[in-house]
Amino acid sequence: MHSLLAGLVVALTFLLGACAQQPQERAPLVLAAASLQEALNAAADAWAAEGHRRPTLSFAASSALARQVESGAEADLFISADREWMDHVAQAGRIRPDSRRDLAGNALVLIAPRSKSQPPAALRRNELVRALGDGRLAMADPDSVPAGKYGKAALQSLDLWSAVEQRVARAENVRAALALVERGEAPLGIVYATDANASEKVRVAATFPPNSHPPITYPIALLSDASSEAEAFYRFLLSDRGRAIFAAHGFTAPPPG
Numbered sequence: 448m449h450s451l452l453a454g455l456v457v458a459l460t461f462l463l464g465a466c467a468q469q470p471q472e473r474a475p476l477v478l479a480a481a482s483l484q485e486a487l488n489a490a491a492d493a494w495a496a497e498g499h500r501r502p503t504l505s506f507a508a509s510s511a512l513a514r515q516v517e518s519g520a521e522a523d524l525f526i527s528a529d530r531e532w533m534d535h536v537a538q539a540g541r542i543r544p545d546s547r548r549d550l551a552g553n554a555l556v557l558i559a560p561r562s563k564s565q566p567p568a569a570l571r572r573n574e575l576v577r578a579l580g581d582g583r584l585a586m587a588d589p590d591s592v593p594a595g596k597y598g599k600a601a602l603q604s605l606d607l608w609s610a611v612e613q614r615v616a617r618a619e620n621v622r623a624a625l626a627l628v629e630r631g632e633a634p635l636g637i638v639y640a641t642d643a644n645a646s647e648k649v650r651v652a653a654t655f656p657p658n659s660h661p662p663i664t665y666p667i668a669l670l671s672d673a674s675s676e677a678e679a680f681y682r683f684l685l686s687d688r689g690r691a692i693f694a695a696h697g698f699t700a701p702p703p704g
Contacts, residue, residue: 523677
C-alpha cells in the first residue's frame with residue numbers, strides 16, 4: 448500500500464509539473480503601421496473593456512513589418528499604411544485573401560515645430576526652400592516606407608522634389624520623422640494629418656492636395672495562422688464601433704478602390 452501511494456504521488460507530481468510547463472496561448476499579436484498607435488491602442492482598450500484579452504500591438508514601418516511577416520514572424524493580424532506592402536505579404540502567401548479589407552484613410556501634411564514663430568510654409572518652391580533655411584526636411588524613407596512614398600509622390604507632383612531631394616532627413620518610419628520636428632532637429636517634416644494631431648509640439652504648415660499623391664489607404668488582413676481571438680478583434684475593428692474609434696483620432700473613411 449505504501450509503495451502504491453508513493454507511486455501515485457510521483458505520478459501526480461509529474462502530471463502537475465508537465466501542466467505547469469505547458470505554455471499559455473499568447474494574446475493575439477497585431478503588426479501595425481506606426482501612424483496607427485493612438486487609434487489602435489484606443490481600439491484595443493475598448494476591446495479589453497468588454498472582457499476580452501487585450502491584443503499585443505507592435506508598431507513599425509509597414510515595410511519592416513511586411514518583411515517580418517514574409518520571414519515567418521508569428522503574428523495574427525497585419526495593418527499596412529499602403530496597399531503595396533499588403534500586396535507584398537499577400538504574394539508571399541501569408542494572409543487569408545478573403546479577409547483583406549480597407550480599414551481607413553488619411554491626409555498628408557507639412558509640419559513645423561510649434562515653438563517656431565515663422566509664417567506657414569506654402570507648397571511653392573521658393574517658400575519651401577526659404578522655410579527650410581539650412582535645415583533638412585524630415586520624412587519617412589521615400590524609397591520604402593509608405594508615408595515617405597506618399598510624400599515623395601506629392602512633392603514630385605508639385606514640382607518640389609528636385610528642390611529638396613538632397614536635403615531629406617530619411618527616418619525609419621513616420622513617427623521618427625515626427626520626432627525630428629518635435630525636437631527641433633528639422634524645421635519641416637512630412638507626416639500624416641493624424642500624426643500632427645497626436646502631437647502638441649508641431650503645427651500644420653500646409654496640407655498636400657489629395658490629388659498630389661496616391662490615395663492613403665490602410666488595408667487590414669488576417670495572417671495565415673490567425674487565432675479565433677484575432678478574428679474576433681479583426682471583426683471589431685471593421686465594425687461601426689471600431690471605425691468610429693479611428694474617426695475620432697482623425698482617420699478618414701478608406702478611399703474607394
